[in-house]
Amino acid sequence: MSRLRIFDQHSPDTPELATSDLARIAEELAKIGVGFEQWEAGAPVKAGDAPDIILDAYKQDIERLVAERGFKTVDVVSISPEHPERETMRGKFLDEHFHKEDEVRFFVDGSGLFTLHVDEKVYEILCEKGDLIAVPDSTLHWFDMGSEPSFVAIRFFTEPDGWVGHFTGTDIALRFPRHEPIKGDS
Numbered sequence: 248m249s250r251l252r253i254f255d256q257h258s259p260d261t262p263e264l265a266t267s268d269l270a271r272i273a274e275e276l277a278k279i280g281v282g283f284e285q286w287e288a289g290a291p292v293k294a295g296d297a298p299d300i301i302l303d304a305y306k307q308d309i310e311r312l313v314a315e316r317g318f319k320t321v322d323v324v325s326i327s328p329e330h331p332e333r334e335t336m337r338g339k340f341l342d343e344h345f346h347k348e349d350e351v352r353f354f355v356d357g358s359g360l361f362t363l364h365v366d367e368k369v370y371e372i373l374c375e376k377g378d379l380i381a382v383p384d385s386t387l388h389w390f391d392m393g394s395e396p397s398f399v400a401i402r403f404f405t406e407p408d409g410w411v412g413h414f415t416g417t418d419i420a421l422r423f424p425r426h427e428p429i430k431g432d433s
């Protein structure tokens with residue numbers, strides 16, 4: 248189940264808000280300019296399907312978003328818990344960074360934990376299958392795929408170089424929760 252938790256930046260143990268209500272998540276994130284919405288596949292897709300099949304299943308929403316926001320490239324990334332490079336791949340996103348473009352990701356399958364650092368607050372968003380998140384250009388954040396990563400995501404880029412992260416050098420991400428399975432979640 249998707250979830251938002253909001254913390255004071257100095258209190259990583261005590262969220263001020265925790266909700267799995269999708270409308271409330273979208274409402275809270277909209278206050279900081281972050282988009283959060285749900286898409287449904289036009290045809291059944293599963294992890295392991297070829298990128299073209301996956302892109303085709305979400306063609307309408309992808310075309311709408313590309314037309315609205317001017318993305319230049321759209322790709323599909325997949326990782327499974329058996330991936331031999333999973334530790335390295337996980338480590339790439341674990342520290343606080345930002346991008347000089349919006350970070351827009353759609354979760355076709357699986358999950359990932361985005362944590363955003365905005366002013367004095369920390370917004371932790373557990374994205375699950377069907378969630379689209381759009382994080383504005385220059386927003387400080389980090390991302391954890393977990394120790395047994397499992398997701399398929401569609402990524403949207405406006406910059407020709409694809410993924411470029413600018414790291415802030417802070418250790419704030421070390422103090423906040425990592426991506427662990429939520430007890431009792433199915």
Ligand SMILES: CSCCC(=O)/C(O)=C/O
Pocket residue numbers: 324340350352359388389390400402410
């Ligand atoms: C879900 S795609 C991988 C995460 C990513 O691209 C990024 O920049 C995380 O901060």
Ligand SMILES: [Fe+2]
Pocket residue numbers: 340344345346350388389390412
């Ligand atoms: Fe990022």
Ligand code: NI
Pocket residue numbers: 257
């Ligand atoms: Ni401080």
